[in-house]
Amino acid sequence: MDTAFVPSTIEMPAPPTAGEPPLELDIEELQRHMVVTRRKVRAGQYLYRNGQPFHALYLVHAGFLKTCELSQDGREQVTGFRMRGDLLGVESIGLAVHTCDAVALEDSQIWELPYPPVLTACLHIPELQVRLSAALAEEIRRDRSWMLTIGTLPAEQRVAAFLLDLAARLARLGFSARHFILRMGRADIASFLALKHETVSRALSHLEQLEYISVLRREVKLLDIAKLSACAGMPRMIQ
């Protein structure tokens, strides 16, 4: 029935989908206007770092990454987990350098879209401009949705919301929404949810006691999606 999310490596082919993701189509069109390269990033390596020259946007082809916001006094905050189809680097548009870090959590493949050539391409392909603007706006909405979750839900409900969001995104990519392996550790989940890792661990254990989920290290099975959804708080109004 449910197929487990197997660890993806460089050797694994991109998962088959009913159709190519929309931005995937654009790669071919973009290649007619500029040099688009595909990059491999090993687990633990940075795709880009805060302070590095900003010269491209990055479209995830395969793999899993996290983005982090950093403060001058050493604080760090995970701001998102990125997977196939996600566009990275947009937050630095308009600046000379990147303003955050992007790290691969597993071996990944990334399309590198040079900037400003992407912007120039927008002039020639109005559809691309619409797409880019929409992608930026979607990024804003996603962040806002998490701000709502973090600002208004207690710890366990945040964790539930996190699992459901991850499950939904994996399902969109053709993976199982009920059985998957977390590609990030408890500390990263915690940072993302403005919690401490012990709290994440406790929340997972309690959700398991409730039999909403089964969890063993990084393997997660969602056992009762309805109950978990009720626990997670309802999503943003209209979407």
Add this chain to the structure above:
Amino acid sequence: MDTAFVPSTIEMPAPPTAGEPPLELDIEELQRHMVVTRRKVRAGQYLYRNGQPFHALYLVHAGFLKTCELSQDGREQVTGFRMRGDLLGVESIGLAVHTCDAVALEDSQIWELPYPPVLTACLHIPELQVRLSAALAEEIRRDRSWMLTIGTLPAEQRVAAFLLDLAARLARLGFSARHFILRMGRADIASFLALKHETVSRALSHLEQLEYISVLRREVKLLDIAKLSACAGMPRMIQ
């Protein structure tokens, strides 16, 4: 020395600045490509509401507004306070309807930029496209910076960061950075910082005891900016 931030009303002229804000120049240019109207919004009225058709971006000419994210189960989260020069509505680009609320906290004046005509104008004015993209990216950075603050700082430091941010933005508009009137209540500040309003009140009182600030209802004086800055945590690395 310090001039107090006087309550702005419809009758008050926009404050004088050394130069017009960059986006202000674009209004004149935009008007050559589309109908740009100036709208008045009374305190307490909505500029737009979640679920309403999305047909424009909004540039604040004068006044003060808040944006709110809403959930289906009634939770609400203030996501920002907007003043002159701020662009609103960008989070809904790509959708048919607005995804959040924008409410005027005082009588305000707003430039209404019809969308998609703005997008079409970008094709004719590449500089505008650069500006719009940069504005969207700046919105993302701003939200991320607050996520870092909320995710890594305790309550009192969040409040300090909030005051400093507000002071800096007011200063940029030509107002005093040391003596101003808050246009929002404690509850809104609290929502924005993922706190409760009592906690905000307590933090303000304590900062006053420390003689970092003086606060009386909505009137705030920053007495020791250095101490307050040290309290607020250092900002995002490189900006």
Add this chain to the structure above:
DNA sequence: ACGCCGTGTAACGGTGTGTAACAGGAGCGC
């Protein structure tokens, strides 16, 4: 085998929240 790191759990305590009470100011009607 050893060391390091991530995960998981428990105990304790502190920070922030919830509740209640109160004060003061604004707005409205007479």
Add this chain to the structure above:
DNA sequence: GCGCTCCTGTTACACACCGTTACACGGCGT
């Protein structure tokens, strides 16, 4: 102007959620 109502803000006290501290265990790399 006065009185009343409502809203906003402050403060005290109680409590619980989550952070802190500590430790054990398992997996992985050398």
